[in-house]
Amino acid sequence: MNLLLLLFASIVTSNIALTYFLGMCPFVTISKNVKVAFGMGMAVTFVMTMTATANYLINHYVLIPFGLQYLQFLVFIVTIAALVQVIEIFLDRYSPTLYAAFGIFLPLITVNCAILGVSLFVMLRVYNFWQTVVFGFGSGVGWMLAIIAIGGLRKKLIFCDPPENFTAPGITAILAGIMALAFIGFTGMASL
Amino acid sequence: MAETRGLKVPKKGYRLFRSKDWNVFIEGLWHNNPIFGMVLGLCSALAVTNLMLNALVMSLSVTVVLLVNSIIISSIKHLIPDRVRMIAYMFIISSLVIAVDLVLKVFLPDISRALGPYVALIITNCIIMGRAESFAINNSVKLAISDALGVGMGYGLSLMMLAFFRELAGFGTLFGFRVIPETVTPAALLSIPPGAFFALGTYILVITTIRKRGAK
Numbered sequence: 001m002n003l004l005l006l007l008f009a010s011i012v013t014s015n016i017a018l019t020y021f022l023g024m025c026p027f028v029t030i031s032k033n034v035k036v037a038f039g040m041g042m043a044v045t046f047v048m049t050m051t052a053t054a055n056y057l058i059n060h061y062v063l064i065p066f067g068l069q070y071l072q073f074l075v076f077i078v079t080i081a082a083l084v085q086v087i088e089i090f091l092d093r094y095s096p097t098l099y100a101a102f103g104i105f106l107p108l109i110t111v112n113c114a115i116l117g118v119s120l121f122v123m124l125r126v127y128n129f130w131q132t133v134v135f136g137f138g139s140g141v142g143w144m145l146a147i148i149a150i151g152g153l154r155k156k157l158i159f160c161d162p163p164e165n166f167t168a169p170g171i172t173a174i175l176a177g178i179m180a181l182a183f184i185g186f187t188g189m190a191s192l
Numbered sequence: 193m194a195e196t197r198g199l200k201v202p203k204k205g206y207r208l209f210r211s212k213d214w215n216v217f218i219e220g221l222w223h224n225n226p227i228f229g230m231v232l233g234l235c236s237a238l239a240v241t242n243l244m245l246n247a248l249v250m251s252l253s254v255t256v257v258l259l260v261n262s263i264i265i266s267s268i269k270h271l272i273p274d275r276v277r278m279i280a281y282m283f284i285i286s287s288l289v290i291a292v293d294l295v296l297k298v299f300l301p302d303i304s305r306a307l308g309p310y311v312a313l314i315i316t317n318c319i320i321m322g323r324a325e326s327f328a329i330n331n332s333v334k335l336a337i338s339d340a341l342g343v344g345m346g347y348g349l350s351l352m353m354l355a356f357f358r359e360l361a362g363f364g365t366l367f368g369f370r371v372i373p374e375t376v377t378p379a380a381l382l383s384i385p386p387g388a389f390f391a392l393g394t395y396i397l398v399i400t401t402i403r404k405r406g407a408k
Binding site for chain 1: 312316389390
């Protein structure tokens with residue numbers, strides 16, 4: 001598949017949050033404010049690209065040659081946890097500004113299902129190296145786009161007057177549904 | 193026992209319904225319902241509920257993993273050092289999920305393919321980690337079983353409710369059997385991803401309303 005097409009599809013039409021529902025917990029809980037959403041989105045994009053690539057390499061050069069595919073899930077999640085720790089230490093040491101920007105989100109990311117989900121999609125769809133890198137990056141950007149957009153929309157909700165029982169999670173789900181419709185509208189152009 | 197605080201134990205009725213286990217079970221099923229109450233574990237709830245069969249297999253898998261994980265954690269809680277307990281949970285959960293995934297691949301290959309990565313994603317499902325951390329680690333095996341069954345069935349019930357609505361309106365079928373005649377055009381919107389969000393939002397509204405009525 002064309003890399004550019006893959007990038008477009010993973011950002012818009014097959015958006016990881018809005019069509020595969022991955023990373024929904026932070027999507028509902030911390031999307032109240034655009035600034036926080038942006039920080040989380042950046043951290044997710046960064047970690048997602050790194051972990052997808054790392055898991056691709058481990059899967060291809062360690063697990064498959066040794067016939068250990070049944071350990072894939074365990075190895076993937078351990079790699080993600082370890083890599084997040086390494087990134088955290090590295091940022092703390094060499095890039096304090098970046099660490100201040102998204103350091104607090106890093107521990108949360110280990111259990112973000114979008115990160116594991118991307119590694120699993122790479123494995124299930126048998127992507128090659130560059131496709132993996134592009135797909136990891138595109139999915140991260142797509143997730144960031146979705147969470148920032150919902151953060152902005154929720155801010156506007158302050159001025160609205162939804163029914164009393166339509167509190168935060170309910171109205172956010174409806175908002176996300178309308179947004180998902182808009183994203184899926186592009187399906188004719190490229191889809192996975 | 194933070195979990196059952198404020199719950200009245202009824203004086204009349206069968207013994208089972210007066211026991212603490214029953215209260216913990218109901219607490220998990222209704223008050224701590226993972227999907228509509230705590231809004232946890234949404235990924236799988238939204239993704240697999242376009243067909244009832246997928247939702248049923250998914251909820252059984254989650255319940256099994258949750259139950260076995262709770263039993264293991266609550267029985268070895270004295271052996272797990274406090275500082276590495278998260279890693280311990282993760283290893284136990286991952287191993288259980290690998291087992292469930294292999295069972296599904298062998299006995300239900302079609303459904304396993306349809307569920308795709310969502311079986312593996314049980315590992316990062318907040319419900320399982322959440323119940324281990326907030327309940328199983330502090331309670332006896334017996335109570336942990338009640339809690340896991342309650343939360344698991346609450347999750348399953350929520351998934352089945354979502355899937356019932358989505359499959360009936362989106363395809364006009366239930367478990368693959370035609371209920372609404374083919375001459376009626378189904379509301380295909382509900383079978384695609386945005387429909388999942390709409391169905392979830394509507395259900396949360398209904399459940400919150402019922403809860404508030406009950407609290408009055």
